[in-house]
Amino acid sequence: MFRFYPRRNIEDAFMNVHSPALTKAFANNTNVLAAMNGPVVFYVTGYQAKKQQTEERQAFTKVSSVLCKLMNRQNEDADSDVSPHQQGFRRLLAGIYTHTNAHIVAAPMAHFLAMNKSRFRFSHNHAFLSVIGIESFLLNMSTTGSIRMLDGKPVWYHKAMDYIYRPKEFENYSLLDFFENFKSVRCNKATKTGQVAFSFLTGHAFQKSHCIVNRERAVIATFSWNWLRSTFDFAESLLQSAAVNAKDYNEREEYCRRFLMLFKPFRLLADFLDDADSYQMAF
Numbered sequence: 001m002f003r004f005y006p007r008r009n010i011e012d013a014f015m016n017v018h019s020p021a022l023t024k025a026f027a028n029n030t031n032v033l034a035a036m037n038g039p040v041v042f043y044v045t046g047y048q049a050k051k052q053q054t055e056e057r058q059a060f061t062k063v064s065s066v067l068c069k070l071m072n073r074q075n076e077d078a079d080s081d082v083s084p085h086q087q088g089f090r091r092l093l094a095g096i097y098t099h100t101n102a103h104i105v106a107a108p109m110a111h112f113l114a115m116n117k118s119r120f121r122f123s124h125n126h127a128f129l130s131v132i133g134i135e136s137f138l139l140n141m142s143t144t145g146s147i148r149m150l151d152g153k154p155v156w157y158h159k160a161m162d163y164i165y166r167p168k169e170f171e172n173y174s175l176l177d178f179f180e181n182f183k184s185v186r187c188n189k190a191t192k193t194g195q196v197a198f199s200f201l202t203g204h205a206f207q208k209s210h211c212i213v214n215r216e217r218a219v220i221a222t223f224s225w226n227w228l229r230s231t232f233d234f235a236e237s238l239l240q241s242a243a244v245n246a247k248d249y250n251e252r253e254e255y256c257r258r259f260l261m262l263f264k265p266f267r268l269l270a271d272f273l274d275d276a277d278s279y280q281m282a283f
Contacts, residue, residue, distance in 0.1 A: 129179050129221040134160040135261065138269050148206060155205050159184075164267050167198035167212055176262045180218050187211045229255055241280045256283035 136143035137160035145158035162184045163175055170178055190197040190213050197211040204210075231238065234248050238256065242249050256279040260272045264282075276282035 123217075125215075125217055125219045126222050127179075127219040129176075129223045130159055131223045131227055131258070131261070133158060134163070134175070135258070137164075138261070150206060150209065157205060161204050161206075162200070162212070165201045165204035165207070167200060169198055170212070172265050174263045174265050176221055179221050181215055182212050183215050184210050185213050228258055231255065238280065238283065241278065253279045256280045259283060 133143045133145075137158050143158065145156050147154045148157045149155070163178055166173070166178060170182070173181075185195075185197075187197060187209060190211055195213040197213055199211055200207040229251065234252060234255075235246065236242060238252065242252055246252075257272060260266075260279060260283060264272060266272055272279060273282050
């Protein structure tokens with residue numbers, strides 16, 4: 001296993017500080033070495049171990065006591081070539097970092113990160129794709145949806161409707177591509193924000209109130225990790241269609257249907273098959 005060990009001694013402790021100008025200019029975290037004088041070091045280390053953090057305060061007191069004794073011994077040693085104050089304060093900083101089990105982020109930095117969703121900006125967002133619910137909807141099985149008000153009346157809604165009754169402009173989009181690039185919003189919101197809107201086909205319960213628009217940033221779909229089962233237990237490769245009476249026939253059919261559901265455009269369950277006799281053949 002590859003491991004990276006930076007060439008930095010443990011006493012070379014760095015403290016994170018907040019500087020709006022530096023953060024905005026460099027768009028990353030900034031590490032500043034505390035100046036080697038008493039007030040600065042004790043202020044920073046004291047803030048790191050606030051009194052509401054009991055375990056940190058105890059560790060801070062214990063480590064400080066030991067290091068102060070060491071500093072006194074060094075101060076009494078006239079032959080020492082090492083500056084006792086510099087050595088002592090640096091070790092005090094290192095001791096706080098290595099003997100406490102939590103670090104407190106300064107309030108301005110915490111506020112900045114919270115307002116800007118971390119100091120890192122990713123190329124994509126992520127969003128949950130309800131594949132289990134959409135599959136149940138396709139198979140006419142009992143599934144959980146939500147209630148939306150339409151003309152003062154409650155109407156049952158499921159996200160599967162957005163794809164099945166998607167605008168004709170997106171006929172050739174797979175479920176995965178459609179979900180990662182487009183979303184459903186209210187028509188009046190799309191008009192207000194000047195977004196290009198696409199209308200649902202007839203059959204969507206909220207065709208008149210909602211529409212499809214482009215996402216501001218593409219998302220990566222996430223769903224239950226075990227929804228796409230393993231092929232480990234299959235007796236033969238999926239490239240070889242199993243007989244109907246095969247022991248793992250149903251599991252293989254389910255596996256293939258779910259992959260087709262993600263990557264093959266459809267509106268009805270029959271669209272997966274085309275002229276094939278099974279989902280395995282279509283796959």
